[in-house]
């Protein structure tokens with residue numbers, strides 16, 4: 515056997531080394547196991563895991579952003595509102611969905627409109643000239 519052949523056979527498994535980080539190492543082992551069980555290459559299994567992970571992130575966003583509609587289950591009119599509070603000129607209404615149990619807050623901008631019901635100390639009414 516020549517040195518060259520010996521070198522080739524030593525690397526024949528073609529498996530990349532497992533990472534040192536514990537979490538990454540466990541993940542790599544799960545991917546290897548999955549590849550072995552499904553008769554696919556580790557590279558393909560890795561891509562499948564990455565795609566599944568991306569899909570999971572995508573599923574955690576909500577599509578509809580509408581007042582009174584639960585962003586998680588999209589049922590209308592089942593939000594139970596708590597007491598509002600004002601935070602930096604934004605009115606926040608905490609809600610809980612009676613349908614799916616999700617929770618969140620509806621935000622409303624506060625904007626100056628006008629002065630009204632203006633009276634001086636003697637009770638004389640003042641109208642807006644504009």
Ligand SMILES: [Zn+2]
Nearest residue numbers: 584587611614
């Ligand atoms: Zn809901």
